[in-house]
Amino acid sequence: MKIKKIKRIGLLTSGGDCPGMNACIRSVVRIAIFKGLEVCGIFKGYQGLIEGQVKPLNRRSVSNILSYGGTILKTARSSEFKSLPGQKRAKSVIEENGLDGLIVIGGGGSFRGAHLLWQRWKFPVIGVPATIDNDINGTDSTIGADTAVNTALYAIDKIRDTATSLERIFVIEVMGRETGYIALQVGLAGGAEDIIISERRYNIDKMSADIRAGHKKGKVSWIIVVAEGAASAAEVAGKITRKTGFETRVTVLGHVQRGGSPSADDRVLATRLGAKAVEFLIAGQADKMVGVVDSRIKAVDLSYAIKKKKVDTETLYKLIRILAL
């Protein structure tokens, strides 16, 4: 089918914000203008699209945002866009503003919305993967994940100091929705003794026996990283105290992992993916995500990107356990 020549594009960020979104916005806006396109920012994600919160952006609109976390376009989780009337309203706003294509920076939920716009009206959308969870199929990395891992690691290193001094067990909860990516990475980088992720079963009795055995061998502190979707850190800590008799403390890192200045890796990834998303739209691509595989950027079908990502967690888990004991 023939896709209309792209002259004016819309850009939105959707779902949970993450460090690097601004770097991506800057890249999209400046590359699009460089290529002769007009760019409109849509504020507050799909909800803002439904409400017509659309404003033209120029090169200066994105000055000095590269190093900031969050998103200057704001973001939202829109329940209205999940309904057909909401989607129809969004489509009318697209037409009223003369948009020929849209770039959506976000995660799985945001891509499901983008895919719908193509399925219903053949409106060209390109997705840019941005979520601290790194749970998008078809890309090795998502914007924001590297910074989030470093933020969590920074906190865990500090917790290790007090855990060692007072000879305590710490159960630390990290974000990641249903995926254990952040937990695995910080588990390895922070020398955690164990991790709990939803990708694998865990056994509190075995964990407690390991703690007791480790104690006999002279281990004085213990860090267990729990991925938020896998278990409640408070419950895990309670059970360990009951079974071992050792003192435990719980730290829930929470939304601190979503903020802050993006790492160099996230800025580079965001800039490369944003630029490529514009090129894909100009080249007539639609219903695709820009993914990075083995450092190369490629076009991934959105229908594939939104499927559950399969990852080998076992290899890293074994490494964490062997190194910790």
Ligand code: F6P
């Ligand atoms: O998807 C990013 C993420 O931070 C998840 O890790 C977490 O489960 C979720 O968003 C939290 O969402 P909210 O900020 O809406 O509470």
